[in-house]
Amino acid sequence: MERYLGHLAPRFYALLRIVAGILFAMHGTQKLFGFPGDQPAAGETLMVLAGVIETFGGILIAVGYMASPAAFVCSGEMAVAFFMAHAPKGPIPLLNGGEVAVLYCFLWLFVAAHGAGIWSIDQSQKNAAEAPL
Amino acid sequence: MSRDRWSSVAFILLRVAAGVMFAMHGTQKLLGWPGTKAPATAALAITAGWIEVVTGVLIAIGLFAGWAAFIASGTMAVAYFLPHAGGGVFPIVNRGELAVLYCFLWLWIAARGARWNLSGDSNRSSSSSSA
Numbered sequence: 001m002e003r004y005l006g007h008l009a010p011r012f013y014a015l016l017r018i019v020a021g022i023l024f025a026m027h028g029t030q031k032l033f034g035f036p037g038d039q040p041a042a043g044e045t046l047m048v049l050a051g052v053i054e055t056f057g058g059i060l061i062a063v064g065y066m067a068s069p070a071a072f073v074c075s076g077e078m079a080v081a082f083f084m085a086h087a088p089k090g091p092i093p094l095l096n097g098g099e100v101a102v103l104y105c106f107l108w109l110f111v112a113a114h115g116a117g118i119w120s121i122d123q124s125q126k127n128a129a130e131a132p133l
Numbered sequence: 134m135s136r137d138r139w140s141s142v143a144f145i146l147l148r149v150a151a152g153v154m155f156a157m158h159g160t161q162k163l164l165g166w167p168g169t170k171a172p173a174t175a176a177l178a179i180t181a182g183w184i185e186v187v188t189g190v191l192i193a194i195g196l197f198a199g200w201a202a203f204i205a206s207g208t209m210a211v212a213y214f215l216p217h218a219g220g221g222v223f224p225i226v227n228r229g230e231l232a233v234l235y236c237f238l239w240l241w242i243a244a245r246g247a248r249w250n251l252s253g254d255s256n257r258s259s260s261s262s263s264a
Contacts, residue, residue, distance in 0.1 A: 001199030001200045001202070001203050001243050001244075001246070002199045002243075002244065002245065002246035005199070005203070005243055005244035006244055006245070006246070007244075008244045009241065009244035009245040012237070012240050012241035012243075012244045012245075013241050013245070015237055015240070015241070016237040016238055016240070016241045019233065019234075019237050020234060020237065023224060023225060023230055023233065023234065026223065026225045027225065030225065036221075036223040036225060037223075037225065092157070092167045093154055094154060094157050094158065094161065094167055094168065095167055095168055099154055099231065100230060100231060100234070102150060102154065103150075103151060103154070103231075103234055103235075103238075104234075106143070106146050106147040106150045106151065107147055107234075107238070109143045109146065109147070110140070110143040110144055110146075110147045112143070113136070113139040113140040113142075113143040113144075114140045114143070114144075
């Protein structure tokens with residue numbers, strides 16, 4: 001399959017990064033503004049902090065600006081969220097409600113290590129540095 | 134470790150964790166484990182369960198992972214539009230977020246490939262611009 005789709009891998013990575021970044025940011029806006037969804041905005045300081053990290057981190061990752069540090073922070077936030085909110089209910093992510101947290105944690109860890117890739121502000125800055133107009 | 138090496142390690146962690154959790158969705162449908170719900174009886178659910186178990190394991194161990202991921206990605210796309218998209222446009226509201234995440238994750242891994250051994254070419258970017 002890599003033979004047929006391999007040349008598309010950077011584009012699929014960018015799609016994944018953008019979609020996951022937007023979805024992640026929506027978790028943040030849910031906590032800060034109650035949107036999307038119909039639950040009220042969070043009141044506890046910890047949840048508001050999580051909301052801020054998720055909203056801004058998600059946007060930074062989606063547009064690919066300072067994606068590596070943003071993703072690293074978001075990955076850590078997900079790890080903390082998993083161990084604080086989900087792990088007490090049991091170890092298996094599918095059962096303790098922490099599957100999304102685990103996925104995001106490892107995904108953002110990879111984005112932090114690998115970088116934003118194409119279709120990102122980071123990449124266009126790199127391109128401009130190498131071949132300035 | 135070099136940046137490339139960190140990237141390879143992170144990719145393996147992501148692939149194994151996601152593959153194992155994906156396979157667990159399948160075992161939930163086929164065996165009722167993990168969890169307390171009874172195994173599925175509908176033919177569509179049993180098919181989905183088998184696909185999830187087989188592709189999840191293949192991706193986690195890095196064997197034919199490209200093909201497995203491509204099939205898993207399509208399964209998730211179908212899974213999203215069948216039960217989830219009717220509940221509203223935002224995956225976070227219609228509870229389809231997992232399906233969307235898995236769909237795009239598997240699509241990328243289908244194109245990128247994944248091998249079982251740490252030094253396998255597909256675990257590491259072949260050039261700085263590829264993903």
